[in-house]
Ligand code: SF4
């Protein structure tokens with residue numbers, strides 16, 4: 347043991363340092379927020395309740411039922427049911443998320459090629475039954491209207507969703523390719 351260490355032990359230097367720190371914080375203002383009376387604005391991009399993006403032109407969901415989000419979901423909590431509509435187009439009959447199983451990883455958002463599913467910054471929700479946390483397509487679209495209205499949703503997608511719809515557009519076919527194809 348060095349002389350320095352011996353002095354520290356004899357005079358309880360470390361203990362005194364600890365007590366001084368406690369004393370200092372005893373008179374500083376508390377940082378605890380009295381939730382729910384005091385609320386902090388959620389940070390942009392917070393991972394809260396899900397929403398299905400409503401297409402402003404059609405008024406329907408942007409989702410095309412490709413199932414990529416469900417395939418990526420580590421909790422397997424997304425269920426999609428589709429049927430075939432006119433011109434062999436897929437119709438999303440049901441899109442459901444069992445939020446109680448969700449880990450809010452946002453992989454579904456990242457996986458979606460069309461920016462059709464988002465996580466809103468809404469974190470205040472509760473319920474007494476499991477059914478209350480089973481979000482159907484209609485409820486998810488309502489979440490979009492409620493929490494991502496106006497430009498908020500579009501700003502979210504611009505900042506926090508990497509793939510852009512343009513990346514997934516139909517590639518232009520050259521005249522040569524068209525000729526070979528026919
Ligand atoms: S946030 Fe993660 S766990 Fe939740 S639905 Fe999306 S992919 Fe699944």
Ligand code: SF4
Nearest residue numbers: 409410412413415458
């Ligand atoms: S990845 Fe997007 S478009 Fe495909 S099913 Fe999921 S939400 Fe719909």
